[in-house]
Structures are given as structure tokens and as C-alpha cells.
Amino acid sequence: MTDRTGAPLDARALLRGTSDTAKDINRRKIIRSVMISPRTQVGIAKDTRLSPATVSTAVAELQQEGVFRVETGEGERGKRVHLGDVRGVAVGIEVDHSRVTIGVRRLDAVALEYETADFGPDQPVALRFREAARLAKDLVARIGMSNDLIVSVGVGIPAAVDPRTARLTQVSSSLGWDVGGDLRLFLYDEFPDTPVIVDNEANLAAYGEYVYGAGRNHETMLYVKASTGIGAGLVVRGLIFRGRHGIAGEIGHLTMEAEGRVCRCGNRGCLETVAGGARILEQVRQAYSGYRLDLPTTLDRVVERAKSGDPVCRRVLEDAARTIGLALATVCTLWDPETVVVGGELGGAADLLLDVLRESMRRHTVPGVFRVENEPTTVVASELGAGAGARGALAFGLEVEASARKK
Known part of the structure; x- marks a missing residue:
């Protein structure tokens, strides 16, 4: 897994290993947890529901391989685990009734880049998603990354989404979106070979506040x-x-x-x-x-x-x-x-x-x-204010990236 040439490691490769042994599955869970947010080992164990011993062993190995860097200092907070020299980017999109909000973050950084675009009520869903994809790609370029480094795309929408199929189960007639439709199809061509995860906007804003904000x-x-x-x-x-x-x-x-x-x-x-x-x-x-x-x-x-x-x-x-x-x-x-x-x-x-x-x-x-x-x-x-939805979409996309990857 370690690049012996000293070049940065590829985040997508780290998350998409071919081995399905319990050890490698757990390693990927732990990597994904730290990609979402730097955490202590106690925090990683809580987030992944893995034993402290499993987390401790994996963190030590991943630190040795350059995937993680661990802060020095006294106390548990001083030993927060961060991503090491790993190249990758995550995208969060919130499509609201009147606007789209995009958040993009390098996985080895904390700060997000944001962009918004306003829409009238009659503008079609395809146009909203095309604009969201364009803004996301612009932001990825702005932070010095390329589209082939995008690990996941999380999308929050003002509709109910069936958690088993990702299809719409309830949507306002004022939006004119197809109940039973799969909105991921609007983004698959824009982000080939990248998992697209769709959920309700309030759910993802809730997740953003839970991970990064007041929750x-x-x-x-x-x-x-x-x-x-x-x-x-x-x-x-x-x-x-x-x-x-x-x-x-x-x-x-x-x-x-x-x-x-x-x-x-x-x-x-x-x-x-x-x-x-x-x-x-x-x-x-x-x-x-x-x-x-x-x-x-x-x-x-x-x-x-x-x-x-x-x-x-x-x-x-x-x-x-x-x-x-x-x-x-x-x-x-x-x-x-x-x-x-x-x-x-x-x-x-x-x-x-x-x-x-x-x-x-x-x-x-x-x-x-x-x-x-x-x-x-x-x-x-x-x-998090207006950024809650996009931040939550970004984090949730990373959280479920493995299960949502297109075959």
C-alpha cells in the first residue's frame, strides 16, 4: 500500500483495495473515518464500532506506511490522528428548492471551498445537476486537484429517498421530479467511476451538524x-x-x-x-x-x-x-x-x-x-449555517463510499 518512491498515496486506491479479509476491511473503515475528520483513537473506535485494540494496531501500521500522521502531545486530544501524504478530494452537493450549494475538500485538509448558484422554481432538475457538477469541478481545480482524484460525491435533495434503492419515494409536485426516479443518473456521466450517494437534504444537514457542528x-x-x-x-x-x-x-x-x-x-x-x-x-x-x-x-x-x-x-x-x-x-x-x-x-x-x-x-x-x-x-x-447540507453530504458520501460504488 505504501508508495516506496515517496510520491503521495492515492486515496481512491486506499479505499478500494481488493482484499476482503477482516483486517483490510477494518483498515479501510479506519481510513474512511479519518478522511471524514481527524480524530483520536477513542473517537475512531466509537465511529467505526471497532475495538480499541483493533484501532490501535491499525493506526500504528498506517502511520508507519505514511497513510496517517499522529499528533504528539500530552493527553488523548494531543494524539489526534490525521491523514498523511494522501491525495484525494471529496464533494458535497445540496440541491435546494431555490439554489445549489457545493462544498469541496482536500482529504488532507480541514477547510472547505464553497460555491452557490440560485435557481428559479421552473428550472429543470437536469439543469440544476449540470450546474452543480460544473461548480464542483471548478472548485476541485481551484484547490489544485483533478477530477480523477474525487473519492465520492454526496448529494442532498429536497425529497425523501428510499434507503434501500436510492430512488425517490416522496417529492413535492412543485419540483416536477419523477417519484421513483434515480437522480444519481444525472451525475454518473459527470463523475465516471465515482460513487454518487443521494439522500434527503435535512438528513445530510443533520449529519453535517452531528459530525462537524452543534451535534x-x-x-x-x-x-x-x-x-x-x-x-x-x-x-x-x-x-x-x-x-x-x-x-x-x-x-x-x-x-x-x-x-x-x-x-x-x-x-x-x-x-x-x-x-x-x-x-x-x-x-x-x-x-x-x-x-x-x-x-x-x-x-x-x-x-x-x-x-x-x-x-x-x-x-x-x-x-x-x-x-x-x-x-x-x-x-x-x-x-x-x-x-x-x-x-x-x-x-x-x-x-x-x-x-x-x-x-x-x-x-x-x-x-x-x-x-x-x-x-x-x-x-x-x-x-454550520447554510453550509450544513453540503458538509453533511460530503461526510456522508465518504462514510458510505464503499457500498455505493458503481459496479
Whole structure:
């Protein structure tokens, strides 16, 4: 495995060894774990579910071969394991209702390069994926790498994905995407011989926060993306909970008003119809209609105005937070997570809304969830912000690269 000439090792070759012995499979798991994030040996053992002795032996061998470098210093933190002189790059893509966000990282580095592109609601899925691929390739070149060094491509989309087949099981009719379709096909020609892993955007944003952000060091974490749509992802001991059909976490379609407005999913009174981005914009514009000409056109703009003291924007966002808190109270009663992380555009207004959200959750959930002596569930803002989806897609792509590789 070691390149005796002193040239950098190829990350793809390290992950795609032909040997299927238990030892080599474990080595690849350990390499993949460190590619996702530098960790201590304790952290690697926890992430891979391998014994500390197995991890210790493998790390020592891989350090000797130049695959790993291990920090010196006192204590476990001082012995963090990093990737050595290994060439490779990972790509994370988030395709949202209105934009695509791309994150690219050299595997031997920590920092990501980001790029975004905005889309109108009528632009076809093929165009969105072509643009995502173009931006990804531009970023790969920007960091001095080539496309043949891409190890994996993770993709988050605003739809439910069957975890067994990677096909769509639930998607908004407003997007016009094929239920039962396989969106990986749009990227296979762009990234030949590279695994493409697709999952729901909220799931992957949750995974990003769990690995790199506010969910670190938590056993169970619920991530809520409150934007144009409202979705959630649940991570339990490093595993995304998807349910049988990949629909777990679709809290935006919890019924809040049985006879309420018709939702884009076809049901009535869903959370999104009461507290989603379109409803928030509608309420603000309605309140100011006939009194102001500079009406906000995006949820980001509503948040900006609320932060600047606009009483209408602030009131509408607070009402939305109360309603989302009511929905989350039900979710927390069912799932009882250790922490709830709030992201999306409303996560950007955390300083205004988190207290309102917490109070609504406390009022409507069972008392034990927030009882102090029980080490109560915490409710915190996203640390990764708009980058959560792309970072989570990148990490998750590395995590499942082996099983998703095309035959």
C-alpha cells in the first residue's frame, strides 16, 4: 500500500483495495473515518464500532506506511490522528428548492471551498445537476486537484429517498421530479467511476451538524431545517434514522390544522402551510400591502428586517417559531433527543427566535424532556449555517463510499 518512491498515496486506491479479509476491511473503515475528520483513537473506535485494540494496531501500521500522521502531545486530544501524504478530494452537493450549494475538500485538509448558484422554481432538475457538477469541478481545480482524484460525491435533495434503492419515494409536485426516479443518473456521466450517494437534504444537514457542528459529542440529535420548507433529520449514535421508505423527519407535513390550507403535498393544514417560508412571506407582505412599496421577496430578507427591529417581520417570525415549537414538542415526546439543532433561514434568526421556540416546546411536550434533573434536552442554533447540507453530504458520501460504488 505504501508508495516506496515517496510520491503521495492515492486515496481512491486506499479505499478500494481488493482484499476482503477482516483486517483490510477494518483498515479501510479506519481510513474512511479519518478522511471524514481527524480524530483520536477513542473517537475512531466509537465511529467505526471497532475495538480499541483493533484501532490501535491499525493506526500504528498506517502511520508507519505514511497513510496517517499522529499528533504528539500530552493527553488523548494531543494524539489526534490525521491523514498523511494522501491525495484525494471529496464533494458535497445540496440541491435546494431555490439554489445549489457545493462544498469541496482536500482529504488532507480541514477547510472547505464553497460555491452557490440560485435557481428559479421552473428550472429543470437536469439543469440544476449540470450546474452543480460544473461548480464542483471548478472548485476541485481551484484547490489544485483533478477530477480523477474525487473519492465520492454526496448529494442532498429536497425529497425523501428510499434507503434501500436510492430512488425517490416522496417529492413535492412543485419540483416536477419523477417519484421513483434515480437522480444519481444525472451525475454518473459527470463523475465516471465515482460513487454518487443521494439522500434527503435535512438528513445530510443533520449529519453535517452531528459530525462537524452543534451535534458533536451528542448521542442523539434532531436537526430542524426551517426554510422555504420545514424538514428534520434524526441522528442516533452516528446513524441517520430514515424509516422504512426514507420519509422519517418530514415534520413539515405534520397536520397542524385539520381543515387548514391545502399543502403542496396534497394534504391540508401541514406545518409548512402555517409556518413555512411561503406563508411567512405572505403574512409580511399582506400586513404591509398598501403601506410600503419595498416588500420583502425572500425569507432571508424577512429575517434581516426582523433583526433590524421591523415589528411586523419580528411578530410573524415569532408566531412561526411558536408553531414550529408545538410540532417539535410532539417530535421530542416521540423521539426524546439529547439535543435539537435549529438551522435553515430561521436558524439565522436564532438570537430572536430560540427562546420563543424553547418556551413553546416546554409548554407542549411531556415535562421530563426539559426537567433540569434529567439533563434536559437542549435547543441550540446550527453552527454550520447554510453550509450544513453540503458538509453533511460530503461526510456522508465518504462514510458510505464503499457500498455505493458503481459496479
